[in-house]
Amino acid sequence: MKTIRFGIIGCGLMGREFASAAARWMHLTDTKARPEIIGVCDKNEALMGWFTTHLPSVTQTTTDFRDLLANPEIDAIYCAVPHVLHADIYPQIVAAGKHLLGEKPFGMDRAQNEAIDAAIAARPDVLVRCSSEMPYFPGAQKVIDFVRSGAVGNVLEVEAAFLHSSDINPDKVINWKRDVNVNGAYGCMGDLGMHVCHVPLRLGWRPDRVHASLVKQITQRPDGKGGMAPCETWDNATITGNVPSENGNFPLVLKTWRIAPGESNTWSLRVLGMNGSAFFTTKSPRQWQFMQYEAGGRQTWQVEDLGYQSLFGSITGGIFEFGFADAIQQMWAAFVDELAGGDAGGFHCATPSEARAHHNILTAALASGTSGQVVPVDYAR
Ligand SMILES: NC(=O)c1ccc[n+]([C@@H]2O[C@H](COP(=O)([O-])OP(=O)(O)OC[C@H]3O[C@@H](n4cnc5c(N)ncnc54)[C@H](O)[C@@H]3O)[C@@H](O)[C@H]2O)c1
Numbered sequence: 001m002k003t004i005r006f007g008i009i010g011c012g013l014m015g016r017e018f019a020s021a022a023a024r025w026m027h028l029t030d031t032k033a034r035p036e037i038i039g040v041c042d043k044n045e046a047l048m049g050w051f052t053t054h055l056p057s058v059t060q061t062t063t064d065f066r067d068l069l070a071n072p073e074i075d076a077i078y079c080a081v082p083h084v085l086h087a088d089i090y091p092q093i094v095a096a097g098k099h100l101l102g103e104k105p106f107g108m109d110r111a112q113n114e115a116i117d118a119a120i121a122a123r124p125d126v127l128v129r130c131s132s133e134m135p136y137f138p139g140a141q142k143v144i145d146f147v148r149s150g151a152v153g154n155v156l157e158v159e160a161a162f163l164h165s166s167d168i169n170p171d172k173v174i175n176w177k178r179d180v181n182v183n184g185a186y187g188c189m190g191d192l193g194m195h196v197c198h199v200p201l202r203l204g205w206r207p208d209r210v211h212a213s214l215v216k217q218i219t220q221r222p223d224g225k226g227g228m229a230p231c232e233t234w235d236n237a238t239i240t241g242n243v244p245s246e247n248g249n250f251p252l253v254l255k256t257w258r259i260a261p262g263e264s265n266t267w268s269l270r271v272l273g274m275n276g277s278a279f280f281t282t283k284s285p286r287q288w289q290f291m292q293y294e295a296g297g298r299q300t301w302q303v304e305d306l307g308y309q310s311l312f313g314s315i316t317g318g319i320f321e322f323g324f325a326d327a328i329q330q331m332w333a334a335f336v337d338e339l340a341g342g343d344a345g346g347f348h349c350a351t352p353s354e355a356r357a358h359h360n361i362l363t364a365a366l367a368s369g370t371s372g373q374v375v376p377v378d379y380a381r
Contacts, residue, residue, distance in 0.1 A: 002032060002340050005075045007039035007060070007068035007098070009089060011047040014080035014103060014131070015040070019051055021329040029313040031333055033340035035076075039068045065089060069096035076339060079103060080131075083190060084182045087112035090128075091119030099127045101335050104194035105362075106130050106355040108184025113359040114381065120352050129335050129349035132198040134162075134267040136330035138309040138322055139280035139288035140199070141347065143269050146278045146290060147203055153275025155245065158205060159253040160196040161268045163260035167218060167235060174221035180232040187214075187234030189362045192256035197358040198350045199269055200252055207241025207252050207361060209376045214369030217259060235259045239365045241377070254361075265324070277301075286321045311345035312337070356381070 006022070008015045022035045039060035040051045048061045060071060068074055069092060076099035079089055087107045093100045107113035120128050134140060146152065166172060176182040177191055184190045189212075200206075215236035223229035236257040243252045260266070268281035279289040286308075291301045308316045310326065312333040334344035360379050368375040 001034055003036050004033050004336055004339050005073055006035050006037045007041065007071065007074040007077050008037060009041045009065045009068065009077060010080035011040055011042035011051060012080065016050065017328050018078050018332065019055060020325065021332050023055060027314050027329065028333055029315060031312060031337060032342050033336050035332065035336055039071055039074055041065045041068050066092065069093060069098060074098060076100065082176045082182045083108035083184050087115045090116045094119045094123045094126050094128060097123065097126060099339055101129050101131055101349065103131045104355065105190045105358070106352065108190060110359045110363045113356060117352060117356055127339055128352050130194060130352065130355040131331065132194050132350040133327040133331040134195055134282065135199050135347065136311060136327040137280065137282060137285060138306045140269055141311065142288040142306065143271060143278040143280045144199060144203065146276065147271055151276035151292060152271055152273030154247040154273060155250045156272040156274065157251050157253065158200060159270045160200055161255035162192040162195045163255065163257045163263035163266040165260050165263045167258040168261060170218060171222060173224040174229045174231055178221060178231045178233050183233055186362050186366055188256045188258045189234065189237045189365060193362050194350060194355065194358050195267060196254045196256060197361060198354060201354045201357050205243045205252055206357060206379065207243050207377055209374050210239050210241045210361060210364045210368055211374045212237055212239045212365035212369035237365065237369065241361065285323060311347060
């Protein structure tokens with residue numbers, strides 16, 4: 001089996017998730033290649049000890065990401081750093097000839113995304129993908145297959161949501177994701193938008209105009225040092241887009257909420273159509289729901305337990321549940337498979353052009369949310 005040697009830039013929450021997925025690669029049964037993490041980088045030196053302790057393959061640690069880019073042994077980079085840094089670091093990774101799985105949102109605004117795109121265009125030999133793991137849940141794949149089979153007929157509405165709730169606590173200490181200078185003016189849309197746009201864009205549903213309702217409840221948070229700090233970013237966004245279709249336009253509702261009471265990390269996708277409807281939520285991770293309708297017939301939702309029907313085969317018994325860490329690993333399997341010349345199991349990771357389209361949607365949504373107007377989405381660039 002081919003080995004693809006990785007460097008990780010950003011050893012925080014998501015850097016550790018990738019390391020864990022790579023460390024249990026034996027979980028997967030039908031992969032063309034395996035990742036080996038040989039270098040790690042973080043500004044915070046203390047974070048790298050966890051990697052060297054758990055991954056004997058790591059031979060390089062550095063606080064300067066350019067050291068990883070200069071290492072000829074490294075084939076590919078996973079970069080998981082705060083949004084404001086994407087536009088500086090991603091182009092350097094690509095220019096160095098390293099394949100890249102970059103964390104979303106690929107720049108904290110459209111101008112930064114353009115800078116990343118320019119670097120990618122200059123290196124067509126480098127594979128670049130954007131992280132978005134939730135569609136790798138088996139139930140999400142069922143909804144996608146259902147749509148692709150034509151079972152939906154004319155679409156009535158699509159809703160994609162990503163809901164968090166920990167921000168309802170006013171005592172939660174602030175972090176960079178609530179700082180407009182680091183996270184970006186999109187706020188919750190930048191953080192969660194790729195998660196809700198990925199599948200609609202993959203299925204060809206591009207809104208031509210949007211209206212967004214942006215919610216701001218918490219204006220300051222504890223700074224962790226005994227004081228308070230301004231909390232500037234949008235808490236919740238509900239975007240309603242109009243998707244043109246020759247069979248009748250339909251609404252695409254995108255919800256990115258950080259204050260959704262009771263929700264810890266709920267990603268859901270609901271497609272309603274004249275002939276068929278389908279729904280998946282990570283709240284019921286092994287199930288999906290669907291309905292097939294014929295004129296005059298009964299309207300009955302069916303619920304199916306799927307168990308572990310992953311894109312890439314694994315040792316897990318088919319009856320067992322699939323979870324977040326599995327979705328991360330399946331996304332990684334898709335990226336590594338592409339690097340090894342495969343077809344990513346039929347569902348490749350989000351592309352730079354999908355990341356660009358999601359910026360176009362979010363840029364219009366931000367303008368709509370602040371002006372109260374319906375705003376056309378400009379896909380020209
Ligand atoms: N796919 C997902 O489900 C998901 C979930 C959470 C976050 N993310 C994304 O992952 C990225 C990182 O988020 P996180 O939650 O891991 O953040 P984090 O704060 O836990 O980790 C970011 C790390 O980057 C390091 N860093 C900052 N500047 C650096 C530099 N110049 N060089 C090297 N390291 C540097 C920080 O020290 C920190 O350890 C963001 O783009 C975020 O949107 C994705």
